[in-house]
Amino acid sequence: MISILIILVIISIVVLLNLKELIKSDSKVKIMLIFFFITGIVLALAILIKLDRQPPNPFIALMDILKAMGLESQQ
Amino acid sequence: MNKKIIISNYQLAIIAVGFFHGSTSISNPAMSAKRDAWISVLLGTIIGILTITLHLFVSKINNGRNLVEITEYCFGKTGGKIVCILYILYFLYLSTYNTRTFGEFMIAVSYPETPMLVLVLILVICASYAARSGLTVIGKTCEILVPLLPMAVVVVTLSLLNTGDFTGFKPILLNIGPVIRSAFDISCGIYGDFVIFLMILPYTNSIKGRFKSTFWAVGITFAIIMTITARNIQIIGPVLTDYIRYPSHVAAQLIPGISIDPLVDMNLLIGGGVKVAVCIYACSKMTSEISGIDQYRPLVSSYAMLTIALGFWIFPNAMDLYRWLKSFGDTVLSLPVQILFPVLMLIITKIKNKKNKRTVKRTPPELIIG
Numbered sequence A: 001m002i003s004i005l006i007i008l009v010i011i012s013i014v015v016l017l018n019l020k021e022l023i024k025s026d027s028k029v030k031i032m033l034i035f036f037f038i039t040g041i042v043l044a045l046a047i048l049i050k051l052d053r054q055p056p057n058p059f060i061a062l063m064d065i066l067k068a069m070g071l072e073s074q075q
Numbered sequence B: 001m002n003k004k005i006i007i008s009n010y011q012l013a014i015i016a017v018g019f020f021h022g023s024t025s026i027s028n029p030a031m032s033a034k035r036d037a038w039i040s041v042l043l044g045t046i047i048g049i050l051t052i053t054l055h056l057f058v059s060k061i062n063n064g065r066n067l068v069e070i071t072e073y074c075f076g077k078t079g080g081k082i083v084c085i086l087y088i089l090y091f092l093y094l095s096t097y098n099t100r101t102f103g104e105f106m107i108a109v110s111y112p113e114t115p116m117l118v119l120v121l122i123l124v125i126c127a128s129y130a131a132r133s134g135l136t137v138i139g140k141t142c143e144i145l146v147p148l149l150p151m152a153v154v155v156v157t158l159s160l161l162n163t164g165d166f167t168g169f170k171p172i173l174l175n176i177g178p179v180i181r182s183a184f185d186i187s188c189g190i191y192g193d194f195v196i197f198l199m200i201l202p203y204t205n206s207i208k209g210r211f212k213s214t215f216w217a218v219g220i221t222f223a224i225i226m227t228i229t230a231r232n233i234q235i236i237g238p239v240l241t242d243y244i245r246y247p248s249h250v251a252a253q254l255i256p257g258i259s260i261d262p263l264v265d266m267n268l269l270i271g272g273g274v275k276v277a278v279c280i281y282a283c284s285k286m287t288s289e290i291s292g293i294d295q296y297r298p299l300v301s302s303y304a305m306l307t308i309a310l311g312f313w314i315f316p317n318a319m320d321l322y323r324w325l326k327s328f329g330d331t332v333l334s335l336p337v338q339i340l341f342p343v344l345m346l347i348i349t350k351i352k353n354k355k356n357k358r359t360v361k362r363t364p365p366e367l368i369i370g
Helices: A002-024 A028-050 A058-068 B009-021 B031-061 B067-110 B116-133 B135-145 B148-160 B176-199 B207-235 B238-243 B247-253 B262-290 B297-314 B318-326 B329-362 B365-369
Strands: none
Touching (some): A002 A028, A028 B297, A058 B318, B009 B207, B009 B262, B031 B207, B031 B329, B067 B262, B067 B318, B116 B135, B135 B262, B148 B207, B148 B247, B176 B207, B207 B247
């Protein structure tokens, strides 16, 4: 629980630090949309990792596919 | 397409040296080639020069366009944006990989008690500060820090160079497969990432100088990697080099009477920092350009956070990172963005430029003037 709180605090600090620039930008809506979309992904991913419920790792899947194709790792 | 010139060609070269250096100073770029690692470095550099020349030509014939503009010119508005997103994902992967390598190295070698998040945060905060401040700051920072990289390598190498026995390099080319494989790893993992400089090249002060400074950077990087590889084979031995995760650090520890292994850590901090800064800069700049936003700076911190989060997801521990490094995954991810798309861009731009020239020739001069 404390670690999730720390994540929230870190992300809030980053958002607060950028808030001035986000509000003052000429294309406010677009930049906020992208910024909060990426920040949302970070938050979701961080919480899921902390709860040990992260989505399946795409790189492990890629390595398995390569292995199935006969492209084995180096020895 | 006239862009504001932000960096000199000297700064371009010095950023390129720092970028190529990345994490190569601590890991073994040609681990599978064992005693023939130096041949892999040589072959890898030759392939790398070809790749870099391709990227430089793409930039040259596009006459001042950056990567986003080139992709839009070649693949159309929608196609270009899709290709740009692929590039952003690749650059994000690069920064994640380098951040994670740095964290794992620091935990394994210098700060075993410190939480990984703290170490990674330090690197990412420094890198994102440089990326936020822009190319000029990255260039000027590199001017000060990057010359320390070869210096540290020279100090460690000269301190250990007291032997005249070179049997570690023999027999040569007993097994050719791993040598070629390692050469491709070096080419893709070090030189091929130069594709990111398509976002930087248009902001330098001369086209001719770009070629010269880039090839100088390649030469210096080659000298550094060759020195590191030859030293590790000579000092640690080809068999042990294959099993040790950080041979350069072990080599630095072998120097009697003095502990200069922090020099190797410093190398990683500078090289890794430059690489992460350039990657985060490119990701944010590309995102802002494809979505038509005037500012890229607020996106830097969000991409920096994403780099850390992705690192903990994709490479949860050192073993996974090591497994990924030894697999073909990196090469498979690199080939489309480093070779395939640039070749397509080169061909399409050539065809389009020819068409445009013909149209201009056919148009009567009075219409052109009018």
